[in-house]
Amino acid sequence: MGINVISKKKNLKKNTVLLRADFNVPMKKGTIIDDTKIQASLPTIQYLTDKGAKVILVTHVGRPEGKVVPSLKVDPIVKKLSELLGKNVGKLETRNWKLTDKQLGTVVQQIDAMQAGDVMVMENIRFAVSEEQNDIRLAEQLSVLADIFVLDGFAVSHRTAASVTGVAKLLPSFAGLLFEKEIKGLSRVLEKPKAPFVVIMGGVKIETKLPVIQKLLPKVDQVLIGGGIVNTYLWALGYRVGDSVVDKQFKKQALQLLKKKKIVKPVDVVVGTSNGKQYRVVELKKTPHQICKKGEMILDIGPKTVQLYSLYIKSALTLVWNGAMGYFEQKPYDVGTLAIARLVATVSKGPAYGVIGGGETIQAMERVKMLEWVDLVSTGGGAMLEFLSGKKLPGMLVLEK
Numbered sequence: 001m002g003i004n005v006i007s008k009k010k011n012l013k014k015n016t017v018l019l020r021a022d023f024n025v026p027m028k029k030g031t032i033i034d035d036t037k038i039q040a041s042l043p044t045i046q047y048l049t050d051k052g053a054k055v056i057l058v059t060h061v062g063r064p065e066g067k068v069v070p071s072l073k074v075d076p077i078v079k080k081l082s083e084l085l086g087k088n089v090g091k092l093e094t095r096n097w098k099l100t101d102k103q104l105g106t107v108v109q110q111i112d113a114m115q116a117g118d119v120m121v122m123e124n125i126r127f128a129v130s131e132e133q134n135d136i137r138l139a140e141q142l143s144v145l146a147d148i149f150v151l152d153g154f155a156v157s158h159r160t161a162a163s164v165t166g167v168a169k170l171l172p173s174f175a176g177l178l179f180e181k182e183i184k185g186l187s188r189v190l191e192k193p194k195a196p197f198v199v200i201m202g203g204v205k206i207e208t209k210l211p212v213i214q215k216l217l218p219k220v221d222q223v224l225i226g227g228g229i230v231n232t233y234l235w236a237l238g239y240r241v242g243d244s245v246v247d248k249q250f251k252k253q254a255l256q257l258l259k260k261k262k263i264v265k266p267v268d269v270v271v272g273t274s275n276g277k278q279y280r281v282v283e284l285k286k287t288p289h290q291i292c293k294k295g296e297m298i299l300d301i302g303p304k305t306v307q308l309y310s311l312y313i314k315s316a317l318t319l320v321w322n323g324a325m326g327y328f329e330q331k332p333y334d335v336g337t338l339a340i341a342r343l344v345a346t347v348s349k350g351p352a353y354g355v356i357g358g359g360e361t362i363q364a365m366e367r368v369k370m371l372e373w374v375d376l377v378s379t380g381g382g383a384m385l386e387f388l389s390g391k392k393l394p395g396m397l398v399l400e401k
Contacts, residue, residue, distance in 0.1 A: 003183070003399040006044070006150050006174040013052035016111060018146035019044065019176065020163050022153030022379060023059040023077050032076050035084075036362060036371075037155070040379050042084060044152045044176035045119060049085075052116040056092065056145055057081075058125050058163050059153070066129025068096045078121045090120040097128030097138070104141055111145055125163045132161055139166030152176025154183070155380030157395025158387075168398035175399050178379070183396070185376035186387050189355055193219055194317035200309070200340060202227035203323025203360060206247045208382065210257055211389035212322075217262060221316075224264045224309045226301050226325035226336065233258045233265070234298070238288035242271070242296040264312065268302030276330045300326030301336035313343045319354040322361055322385060337364045345370035357384035 006012075021041045026033040048055050062072040074091065081089040092110055095103055114120065125131050130138045139162040143149075149171040151157065156164050157179070167173075175183070197220045201209045206229050213223055225233070231244040236251045258265070265284075271292035272279025281302045282291050292298060301309070313319065321344050328337035341364045348354025354374045356365060358381030365371045378384040387393055 002401055003396060004174045004401055005180045006047070006176055007180065009148070009174055012048060014116060015148055016054045016056060016114075016146045017048050017148055017150055018056050018058060018142060018167065018171070019048065019150045020153050020156070020167075021057055021059050021176075022155040023057075023074070024061050024155070025077070027061070027071070027076055030071075030076050032080050034363075034366070035080055036366070036377075037379055038077065038080055038084065040178050040377075041152050041176065044150065044178055045081075045085065047177055048150070049117040049119060054111065054114045054116065055119045056111065057119065057121045058142070059121070060126040060131070060156070060163075061124045062126070064124065064126050066127070066131075068127050072124055074121050074124055081119065081121065085119065087119075090118070092120050092122045094123045096123060097125065097131070099141060104144065108145065128162070131163060132159070134160045134162050134166050136162075136166065138162040139170060142167040143170035146171060149173040150176045151395055151399060152178045153380075154179050154378065154395075155383055157380065157393045158383040158391070160394045165394045165398050168395075173399055182376065182378055182380070182384075183387075185355060186378065186384065188353065189318060189320055190219075190388065194353065196221040196312070196316050197318040198312050198316040198320075199223045200313070200319070200321040200344070201225050201229060201323055202325045202337070203358065204228040204245055206232050206250050206254065208385050209323065210250065210253055212385050213257060213263070215389045216320075217260065220262060222262055222264050222312050224312060225258065226266065226340075227323050229254075229258070230266055230269070230301075231298050234284075234291065239284075240288075240290040240292075241298055242292035242294055244292065244298040264309070266301045266305040267308055268304045269298045270300035270302055270326065270333060270336070271296050271298050272333070273297075274299070274327070274330065276332055279332060298326075299330075299333040300328075303335075306336055306339045309340065310343055313340070313347055316347060316352050319344055319347060319352050320388070321354075321356045322358045322381065324360040324364060328360070328364055334367075338368055341365045341368045342370065345373040348375055349373040357381050
């Protein structure tokens with residue numbers, strides 16, 4: 001890799017490290033529901049503290065859009081980190097990111113009082129309206145607090161923000177262990193994939209998936225599609241899809257790309273009402289026909305499709321999966337997604353190199369309790385897709401040697 005990595009940095013003792021993590025975890029009534037992202041950055045935090053550095057963590061939670069939202073404060077994250085690290089983790093009083101020079105000086109005093117190996121967390125950085133604007137003043141305030149900057153949140157590396165790219169230009173900057181691991185793993189998929197190479201693409205947003213399919217198509221043996229990609233393609237062909245989620249502005253692109261021979265489409269789908277009370281399996285004929293009527297939607301791939309896809313997945317030596325096969329949050333539309341999850345995990349534990357990414361994909365793998373069987377779990381769904389589509393991520397560019 002052509003980026004600076006913290007694992008190669010010597011003498012971190014007594015350094016203050018500003019660590020941009022992605023702890024944007026789901027919370028309910030002040031309780032963290034899933035701490036996967038926090039767990040993923042623990043090796044970086046532990047590495048820095050073991051080397052004698054002071055660690056200042058900065059993260060965002062949710063989308064407060066520059067406003068203070070009490071339910072999105074970092075306090076539950078501070079508590080969880082204390083539990084996971086087995087020591088007290090403090091919270092820096094950043095006054096919801098409306099800092100005067102005097103108040104910034106108080107924060108500096110707090111940091112100066114820290115001991116080697118201590119960890120503190122700043123308040124939700126997106127409480128600052130200037131964060132997503134990549135404001136230079138906010139970046140400068142962050143840079144005053146530390147000696148070096150470490151970017152460990154791969155999930156935010158496709159953003160230009162004050163705490164991602166802004167501060168990186170003002171301090172010696174490095175990739176954290178998680179960031180390094182994700183880039184190496186995804187680069188392996190792009191540069192040296194073992195054949196057969198099978199990609200599984202689902203989810204709702206077709207606009208993020210088409211560029212990835214386009215980029216990977218020359219390298220792959222098959223692309224198996226599900227979710228909103230299928231809906232849009234079937235609608236574009238003239239099938240009547242009822243109230244299914246369709247992205248009409250991508251009709252032309254879907255028809256051009258998804259007709260390729262390497263793209264494997266469903267042979268049957270599960271249609272029904274969103275509450276799951278009424279559902280049925282519909283086999284897809286070659287000639288466009290009515291799949292579902294008004295009030296019904298395509299909500300999962302069907303059993304014959306699962307059987308078809310399993311043949312390709314079981315033969316793969318490289319596997320990439322991003323996006324659910326349907327509305328898996330609602331039974332009985334979880335069958336297709338969870339079946340794919342079990343197949344991907346089983347083959348990954350065996351002969352294949354398996355990569356998954358995206359919130360829904362990870363949730364599905366956790367549902368089947370097989371997450372640890374996958375070789376690389378990318379914490380950044382959007383960043384993963386942009387990287388695989390060949391885009392230069394802003395967060396990577398600022399770390400280049």
